[in-house]
Amino acid sequence: MTLRDSALFTLRGWTARDGDQEALRSRYVAHLEAHSDGVYRQCRPDHLTAGALVVSADFDRVLLTLHAKAGRWFQFGGHCEPGDRSLADAALREAVEESGVSGLLLDPEPVHLDEHPVTFCGEPGLVHHLDVRFVAVAPPDAVPVASEESTDVRWWPVAGLPEPDTGLVHRALERLRG
Template sequence: MSLHADALAVLTDWHAPTPAQEALRVRYVEHLRAQPEGTWRHCFPDHLTAGTLVVDATADHVLLNLHRKARRWFAFGGHCEPGDTTLAGVAHREALEESGLASLDFDPVPAHLDEHAVAFCDPRGEVHHLDVRFVARAPIAAEPSTSEESLDVRWWPVGALPEGLEAEMHDLIAIARARTLGRP
């Protein structure tokens, strides 16, 4: 199965938890049906990306990276690359590469969708990342390291997150906590 086929199957079968998430799910599926290259960075102006929010073993802390280009705190994620065969695999790979962690307890079911405009992604102009977000739990006492794509990687207490964190990230954090420990 190709990455495109996997992404289409995953998003077609995913049960969105809210009407807003369902609208995004439908948008992503329509994009993939219309764009055979819709998972790849060269698909302009929209393409799928995948990411992972990492929580600690207690789900009381989240691991975020200060993105080098955006200069804002985000979960880990990025573009699909040659050799990627599943959307979950993209998200898992990106989380390991960008966090410096050796392993993660990765949940392969999408947790959240987010469409966002990115001005610095493509020289042709603004693109929209159709981001599919997953959740993973880090091993106890996991020590991250900063990759070349980040200015910093840091654990943040859920009750003291960095200022300016997007509302969608707060939603994803709540979903991650509910999935990993059964609590908001």
């Protein structure tokens, strides 16, 4: 199964929690149906990306990266690569690469979708990332290390996040707590 086919299978089977998430799910599926390369960065102006919100084993903290190009704190994530078998694989790969934390336990079901414009994605011009987000739990002894894509990587208390929560943290913790 190709990454595109796997992404279509995942998104077609995913149940959105509200109308906004359903609208994004439908948009992502339509995008993939129209673009055989829709999971890769060369598909312009839009392409899927995959990310993971990493939470501590006790669910009290969130690990975020200070993105070097954007200058903002984000969850981990990025572009899909040819070796990725699924969006979940891409999200886990990105989280491990960018956080330096191995042994992450990733929930394979998406927790949140987000479409956002990006001005620093390769060639000049506006690109939209169609982000599929997952949640991962770090081992209790996890020590993060910043990658070349990050200025900093840091644990933040759930109640003291540096950026406004778009619903991702709430949905991720709700999923983990069952």
